[in-house]
Amino acid sequence: MNNTNQPTDIQDDAARQQTSRGRWKLYLVLAICAAPLVLSYVAYYIIKPTGRTNYGTLLDPRDYPMPTLNSVLLGGQPEELTAYKGKWVMLQVSSAGCQKACASGVFNMRQLRLMQGKEMERVERVLLLTDTTPLDTLLLREYDGMHVLQASGKALQAWLPAEAGAGIEDRLYLIDPLGNLMMRYNVDADPMKINKDLIKLLKASSIG
Numbered sequence: 001m002n003n004t005n006q007p008t009d010i011q012d013d014a015a016r017q018q019t020s021r022g023r024w025k026l027y028l029v030l031a032i033c034a035a036p037l038v039l040s041y042v043a044y045y046i047i048k049p050t051g052r053t054n055y056g057t058l059l060d061p062r063d064y065p066m067p068t069l070n071s072v073l074l075g076g077q078p079e080e081l082t083a084y085k086g087k088w089v090m091l092q093v094s095s096a097g098c099q100k101a102c103a104s105g106v107f108n109m110r111q112l113r114l115m116q117g118k119e120m121e122r123v124e125r126v127l128l129l130t131d132t133t134p135l136d137t138l139l140l141r142e143y144d145g146m147h148v149l150q151a152s153g154k155a156l157q158a159w160l161p162a163e164a165g166a167g168i169e170d171r172l173y174l175i176d177p178l179g180n181l182m183m184r185y186n187v188d189a190d191p192m193k194i195n196k197d198l199i200k201l202l203k204a205s206s207i208g
Helices: 002-045 100-114 117-122 137-142 153-159 191-204
Strands: 088-094 123-129 147-150 171-175 181-186
Touching: 088 100, 088 191, 100 123, 100 171, 100 191, 117 123, 171 191
Parallel strands: 088 123, 123 147
Antiparallel strands: 088 171, 171 181
16 A cells, blocks of 8 residues: 555655745745845834934834825815825925915925936925815915825824924925835925935935
């Protein structure tokens, strides 16, 4: 009986070995494809070499997971920030009045994006409004291409960090292509210094 079953056992062993080799090949392919993404993440958030300087305040993304904001476009269609994953996102918060500080901030976001030259398609601009007051149409025309969403002020306060004595409307935030809130600036910060940070990030990153 043992001799009769031997060829079958050998065939079963060969089939198992072939299946195992197939799995390892699949894992290898997946690892190669994921490597650039993983290495970029490690470079940003784990490896912090001596001498690395950021103008902005670096945030730990684990502390600020992107929430569901139930945000909408000005026309009322639902649109979450996750729609812009895969791009670097400059984010500013304002009431729909968009007074002097807001207007200066959205101007700087436009200029910062333009300063990236051929890399500017990797960067999106988002203005998050905390009320439903109609936004000046002249502002929309002047900053064409900027995404304008409306969301609950309470939801934004719960998510976005700001130092004591400052509000979230006084800050410019940067979100990486993985959807991580990763840097914060004063809304009136020096655009040329912000630009240096952005150039470094775009150059170092193979994502977005």
